[in-house]
Amino acid sequence: MxxxxxxxxxxxxxxxxxxxxxxxAEYLIEIADRxxxxxxxxxxxxxxxxxxxxxxxxxxxxxxxxxxxxxGTLNYTFDVLNPQGLSAMAISVILGETCSGQPLExxxxxxxxxxxxxxxxxxxxxxxxxxxxxxxxxxxxxKRRLK
Numbered sequence: 001m002x003x004x005x006x007x008x009x010x011x012x013x014x015x016x017x018x019x020x021x022x023x024x025a026e027y028l029i030e031i032a033d034r035x036x037x038x039x040x041x042x043x044x045x046x047x048x049x050x051x052x053x054x055x056x057x058x059x060x061x062x063x064x065x066x067x068x069x070x071x072g073t074l075n076y077t078f079d080v081l082n083p084q085g086l087s088a089m090a091i092s093v094i095l096g097e098t099c100s101g102q103p104l105e106x107x108x109x110x111x112x113x114x115x116x117x118x119x120x121x122x123x124x125x126x127x128x129x130x131x132x133x134x135x136x137x138x139x140x141x142x143k144r145r146l147k
Contacts, residue, residue, distance in 0.1 A: 003106055003109065004106055004107075004109050004110050005098050005099055005102040005103075005106045005107060005110070007097065007098035007099075007102070008094070008095075008098035008099065008110065008114075010098075011094055011098055011118070012114065012117055012118070015027075015117060015118050016117065021120065021122070024119070024120055028086065028087065028090040028118075028119070029086060029090075031089075031090045031093050031094060032086040032087075032089040032090040032093065034093045034097075035078075035080070035089040035090075035092060035093055037093070037096070037097075038076070038077055038078050038092055038093050038096030038097065039077065039078065039079055040063065040065050040077040040078060040079050041077065044065055044067060044077060045063075045065060045079075049063050049079065053065055053137075055088075055130065055133040055134050055137055056133050057126075057129040057130050057133050058088060058129075058130030058131075058133050058134065059082070059085075059126055059127065059130050060080050060081070060082035060084070060085025060087070060088040060089075060130060061080065061081035061082055061085070062078065062079070062080045062081075062085065062088045062092065062130065062133070062134055063078060063079045063080075063081075064076065064077075064078055064092075064134060064137040064138060064141070065077045065078070066138070066141035066142075068145070069101060071101075072104070072145075073100070073101045073102060073103065073104065074099075074100065074101075074104065074107070074141055074142060074145065075100045075101065076095055076096045076099055076100050076138055076141070077096065078092035078095075078096060078134070080092060087119065087123075087127055087130075087131060088130060088131065088134065090118075091115065091118070091119075091131050091134050091135070092134060094118065095110075095134065095135065095138050099138055099142075104142040104143075104145055104146050105142075105146065107138060107139065107141075107142035108139055108142040108143045108146060110135060110138070110139055111135075112132040112135045112136055112139075113132075114135060115128055115131040115132050115135060116128070119131065
């Protein structure tokens with residue numbers, strides 16, 4: 001099985017050292033503040049967005065796009081329509097920054113349980129499902145191009 005992208009492995013290692021729930025929340029908020037860097041540009045999509053990019057089960061109305069780079073890798077961009085959707089924004093930033101430009105095999109190997117590693121096991125079922133949906137859509141785009 002392929003390894004996950006090295007940048008994502010580093011982020012996972014960073015989070016594995018955080019044991020305090022409040023510290024984890026503060027770190028995720030800091031990450032969510034970088035959301036504009038991975039937000040879908042108007043050259044790719046404008047509102048209202050097509051449902052084919054909508055993340056199922058995401059309470060924050062998240063969307064995912066993958067555009068091909070010249071080297072065959074993908075660039076992932078996102079939008080989160082709920083301004084309170086900080087968790088969706090944070091996972092979007094993490095995936096956008098660590099999976100864009102990485103080998104498709106590595107992106108396809110990212111498991112949805114990474115959500116629990118990053119956000120903690122105490123995350124609500126609804127939020128967890130939505131965040132795993134974002135991961136699944138990123139994986140799907142990589143897997144689709146590998147076929």
